[in-house]
Amino acid sequence: MSNDLAPITPNSTLCQTLSCLQEKFVVDFANSIDVARDHIRVQRQRTGFFARMYDGFTGKGARRQTEINAGLVDGVEASLKWLTELTESMAQSNLAITQVNDRVSILSGSMVELSHYSVDTREQLKEMAYRLDKRMHDMTQEISRIDFIQKAKLNIDITFSKWEAGRFSVLSPAARCYAAMEELHWGSLGDYCRCLENPAHKRREFLQLVIDRSTKQLAVDAAVELQTPAEMATVWLAAPSISRSSNGIDMPQALSWLADQMTIDSTPFIYSAAHITKNLPSKVPLIAQARRIAEAMTHEIFPLETLDA
Amino acid sequence: MHQLNIDTLRMEAKRQLAQLKSLLEKAQQKGLVDEPAADDHNRATFDTQSITKVLEVLDGENYKLDHLDMVLAVVGTMKAGKSTSINAIVGAEVLPNRNRPMTTLPTLIRHTPGVLQPRLIFEKVQPINELLATLSQAIKLVNQEVLLELQNDEDMKELLIQIRQQTFFVSQHEGAEDIFRFLKGLNDLVRLCFTLNVEFPFDAYAIVEAMPVIEVEFSHLKDTPVTQGRLTLLDTPGPNEAGQQHLRHMLKDQLKKASAVLAVLDYTQLKSDADEQVRESLMEISYTAKDRMYALVNKFDQKDRNGDDGAAVKKYIAQTLMKNAMAESSVFPVSSKQGYLASRARNELERNGKLPNNECWVEDFGKERFGGMWVDFINDPQMVKAGADKLWQDSGFSVPLEQVIFEAHRNAAMEALRSAASKLDNLAKDTGNFFKANVGSLKKSVAELQKNIDRLQQDIENIAKIEASTEEALEGILQSTQIKIETASAGIQKEVTEKIESYFKEGKTAESDNHQKKEQRKGLSNPKEKTTQSDGFFGTALASFLGSKREIKDSTLDFDPSSPIIKFDDRAAAQDFIKRIESSIKTLMDKAESDCNSCIQSGIDNFSIEFDGHRINALESIKESIKRNLDDFDIIVHLPNTESIKIDSPVTSLMKSAIMEKTRTVTKHRRQDGLWGTICGWFDTSDWGWESYQGSEEYYEVDINKINTSSRKGIETLFISAHSILNKDIVPQLQHGVEEFFSAFREKVENVRGDLISGVKKHSLDQARKAEILATSSEMAIEAAALEKDCITLNDSAETLRYKESPSSTRLEVQV
Known part of the structure; x- marks a missing residue:
């Protein structure tokens, strides 16, 4: 079904609303480069949404038709070029860059054992590794500077004003909360909180702010009072009847893709908010107050251990 | 608004039980749970022994949530048709409907799918079998006359054999x-x-488990899924039936616990006193069970053209008889006989396709439905089916049955939910503490731990001190309440004496006037002649206290101003005089009663405030100390309960029953309207001061001494009752509350201490194992903390739902 839908371009409303999509895209793109088989894995069943982004971001609008006959055509060489470009232009977060960097290291390692890659390609990869390393270094410096706090704050403000302005309104209240979390996770706040050099109390403070603002917005969205528990299934996870607009279908799909690494056991709240499941995960209560959801989601994205470490 | 429903809460409770169970089992598997400490006071929150019990509790709660136990208590007299109503609900004859009381012991009738032939199970036969031996001895000692009489009674003859x-x-x-x-x-x-x-061993049967159980499939429920719960009828002995007195307290308790209460009243006897005691017992439980009480007004089919219609009966019962303690919509005019016959016929048809040939109920059914021509129809299954359906409809039974069972189900679900939620709440907190202590103690040095352990010991000692001072406060309040009651007692005694005194003077003045007039008249006319007159002067004199002009007859006796006897010539005058005294004393005693109530109530209130203060004090001091001693432990010792101790019945109702109990021992007269009816009831009895003499002339005497004695006895009863509820009902409940609170509190702190002691032991393990335990405990501590929050939410929601659903009733209970 998903492949029948239009490609998703960087300047689509969806990407404007969820700026984390492009960060995640770059990482996934990097992870899908298969050096051994000299192609990039874009499989429609597994990552339908990724395929749509791939088409939109790489300009391969007509990909759908050709791909059917040609199979997967994108070679490693071309892909690496794209990756370099994408990383430069789209990956803003330390999180994305770190992950791309990790992937590039692996690729470099694998490529050593393979003879069929040109010197150029090898050089290209080396160059990329170098640039990534430099960026990471610079960013780490930046993140631990005092003025980065402003960026983190801005990240929070922008995210919550999007939520408050109804830009996630095609989603269920819990999924809106998750969307906000991903924006923060891939945003400056995430970078700030993951940086262990930053003071733990400040990071806790930020997360508390996130919990509080999410709690309030969740309650407002569901029209439930703060202290009143409501049913998970019929209130917190109830999506508004899907609008005919592409956003109404795309955004839940995007969310589900964002959560593709989440497991039912370690991140049950996110799992249930991002994926359609028949039964709630056993760790998710059937009734909850807004705060409970906000807390659980915040800590699933920003585990307590990372704060205490 | 989003309304939480009970089924969701039930499912949530089941989820939490499963989560908690798996957490605890995991802790067991990972070796986090130690053997029990040798010293009971050093026991950890969970050890290998206690955790097994906790897991059993969780399983038990889960079972209860799955198998709701609905107890529908049926009250009413034998004559009102209680047995027939039960048979109608069951759809078979399980209780003999004979013309005498049959329920000696409360009996349970339990819906057991698949059991078509009723069977009675009475496990506890031993006490009555032992009784047989005792009786055999007693018979030998009894005199021949009694024995002969017994042997003439067919039933007794059998028993004697x-x-x-x-x-x-x-x-x-x-x-x-x-x-x-x-x-x-x-x-x-x-x-x-x-x-x-010979004493019957009623005590042995005072618990539900000991009662006889009749198991049978209730025809109306046979298609209900098991998950809907198990319905059990509790057939209670009627008010006057044997054994009732002995089991009264137990029954009251059962009615309170019952998922619903169904009263069977007799339509034909509504306005008489026959059902009064049933109504009284309903009133007694109404404050706890208002939302769960239903009344069947049986024999409504016997209504004649002039009788009240259904709506009027509902209104009359709800508003007048039950004084609004029951909703109109909970009153159902029915015919139990029709209901029973119809439901049995339907049941029989469904099972066998036809009605049996020679059973008398079939004739009853036929006549009820088809009249004299019944034989013509009875063998036609279709006619019988249609007839039974119609009769069932006419009986008016299906609506109440549905509603009562629905209500019972909901209440049973609520009870199961509340029980599970409150246990979960506590256990999840314990679990949270347990893991936190595990994490904390591995992060600390042995020396630090030891220091904390010692300090916690001090906390435990502090709790004991606070407990002692709370008990002292309770003692103080008890004493001052007793003094207040005594002062009130003396006061009322004085007032009553004065009142009677003044009536006596009034009465004497009138008597003396009357006497003088008669003396004068004697001088004027023939002294031996009896005169009947309506003298204005005499009339006026008497009217001063009788309030009306009355005909006075001559008295031939001399006037004695010091005699306690006041003589009246007229029966009405004597009666009026008495009535006035009666009403004055009644007013005084009503006031005295309400004084007593408020004395006790204010005692309770004072104590509650005091107790709350002590508890907060206890918690604060411990909290401070725990914070100091257990820094970085993140353990919160929760107050076992923050609610005040409540008395399980309002004081007024306690007083009422205490007085009733006391007065029952002195008089056999039934209570009249109002509390002091009992005592005032004596005014009507011959021992209460007035009698007539028949001689050549009729005159009436009122003995003021007897009135005085009776009143004194009444006041005494009132105050004895007050003291007795204070000592036997109120104080034990308060003491129990205090004890429970402090022992629970102490145990919690002891357990934390135990956790640390076992933490010390863990330090002797090797590094790798320690790291492993720390990692597991940390992870589980997070899970437990999340579960703790969910448990609180569930518990709160259950309470909110219960409150919302029954705003009209507040069930009070001792909660600690």
Whole structure:
């Protein structure tokens, strides 16, 4: 079904609303480069949404038709070029860059054992590794500077004003909360909180702010009072009847893709908010107050251990 | 608004139980749970022994949530048709409908799918079998006359043979006839006990588990899924039936716990006193069970053209008889007989396709439905089916049955939910503490831990001190309340004496006037002639206290101003005089009663405030100390309960029953309207001060001394009752509350200490193992913390839902 839908371009409303999509895209793109088989894995069943982004971001609008006959055509060489470009232009977060960097290291390692890659390609990869390393270094410096706090704050403000302005309104209240979390996770706040050099109390403070603002917005969205528990299934996870607009279908799909690494056991709240499941995960209560959801989601994205470490 | 429903809460409770269970089992598997400490006071929150019990509790709660136990208590007199109503609900004859009380002991009738032939199970036969031996001795001592009389009674004859042969009662009885024989035997046994003055072992049957159970499939429920719960009817002995006095407290308790209460009243006797005691017992429980009480107004089919219609009956019962303690919509005019016959016929048809040939109920059914021509129709299954359906409809039974069962189900679900939620709440907190202590103690050095352990010991000692001072406060309040009651008692005694005194003077003045007039008249006319007159002067004199002009007859007796006897010539005058005294005293006593109530109530209130203060004090001091001692532990010792101790019945109702109990021992007269009816009831009795003499002339005497004695007795009863509820009901409940609170609190702190002690032991493990335990505990601590929050939410939601659903009633109970 998903492949029948239009490609998703960087300047689509969806990407404007969820700026984390492009960060995640770059990482996934990097992870899908298969050096051994000299192609990039874009499989429609597994990552339908990724395929749509791939088409939109790489300009391969007509990909759908050709791909059917040609199979997967994108070679490693071309892909690496794209990756370099994408990383430069789209990956803003330390999180994305770190992950791309990790992937590039692996690729470099694998490529050593393979003879069929040109010197150029090898050089290209080396160059990329170098640039990534430099960026990471610079960013780490930046993140631990005092003025980065402003960026983190801005990240929070922008995210919550999007939520408050109804830009996630095609989603269920819990999924809106998750969307906000991903924006923060891939945003400056995430970078700030993951940086262990930053003071733990400040990071806790930020997360508390996130919990509080999410709690309030969740309650407002569901029209439930703060202290009143409501049913998970019929209130917190109830999506508004899907609008005919592409956003109404795309955004839940995007969310589900964002959560593709989440497991039912370690991140049950996110799992249930991002994926359609028949039964709630056993760790998710059937009734909850807004705060409970906000807390659980915040800590699933920003585990307590990372704060205490 | 989003309304939480009970089924969601039930599912959530089940989820939490499963989560908690898996957490605890995991802790067990990972070796986080130690063997129990040698010293009881050093026991950790969980050890290998206690965790097994906790897991059993969780399983038990889960079972209860799955198998709701609905108890529908049926109250009413034998004459009102209680047995027939029960048979109508069951759809078979399980209780013999004979013209005498059959329920000696409360009996349970339990819906058991698949059991078509009723069977009675009475596990606890031993006490009555032992009784047979005792009776056999007692019979030898009884005089021949009594024995002969007993032997003339057919039923007793049978029993006597049984006793002689020492044929024991058995535990199981199959089929209606057998059940009937057993219940009859039991009933005869109790009667015989009364005749021979042998005590029946009622005490042995004061718990539900000991009661006889009749198992049978209720035809109306046979298609209900098991998850809907198990319905059990509790057939209670009527107010006047044997054994009732002995089991009264237990029954009250059962009614309170019952998922719903169904009262069977007699339409034809509504305005008489026959059902009064049933209504009284309903009133007594109404404050706890208002939302769960239903009334069947039986024999409504006997209504004649002039009788009240259904709506009027509903209104009359709800508003007038039950004084709004029951909703109109909970009153159902029915015909139990029709209901029983219809439901049995339908049941029979469904099972066998036709009605049996020679059973008398079939004739009853036929006549009820088809009249004199019934024989023509009875063998036509279609006619019978249509007839039974129509009769069922006419009986008015289906609506109440549905509603009461629905209500019972909801209440049972609520009870199961509340029980599970409150246990979960506590256990999840314990679990949270347990893991936190595990994490904390591994992060700390042995020396630090030891220091904390010692300090916690001090906390435990502090708790004991606070407990002692709370008990002292309770003692103080008890004493001051007693003094207040005594002062009030003396005050009322004085007032009553003065009142009677003033009436006495009034009465004497009138008597003396009357006497003087008569003396004067004697001088004027023939002294031996009896005159009947309506003298204005005499009339006026008497009217001063009688309030009306009355005809006075001459008295031939002399006037004695010091005699306590006031003489009246007129019966009406004497009665009026008495009535006035009566009403004055009644007013005084009503006031005295309400004074007593408020004395006790304010005692309770004072204590509650005091107790709350002590508890907060205890918690604060411990909290401070725990914070100081257990820094970085993140353990919160919760107050076992923050609610105040509540008395399980309002004081007024306690007073009422205490007085009733006391007065029952002194008078056999039934209570009149209002509390002091009992005592004032004596005014109507011959021992209460007035009698007539018939001689050549009629005159009436009122003995003021007797009035005085009676009043004194009444006041005494009132104050004895007040002291007795204070000492026997109120104080034990408060003491119990205090004790429970502090022991729970102490145990919590002791457990934290135990956790640390076992933490010290863990330090002796090797590094790798320690790291592993720390990692597991940390992870589980997070899970437990999340579960803790969910448990609190569930518990709160359950309470909110319960409150919302029954805003009209507040169930008070001792909660600690």
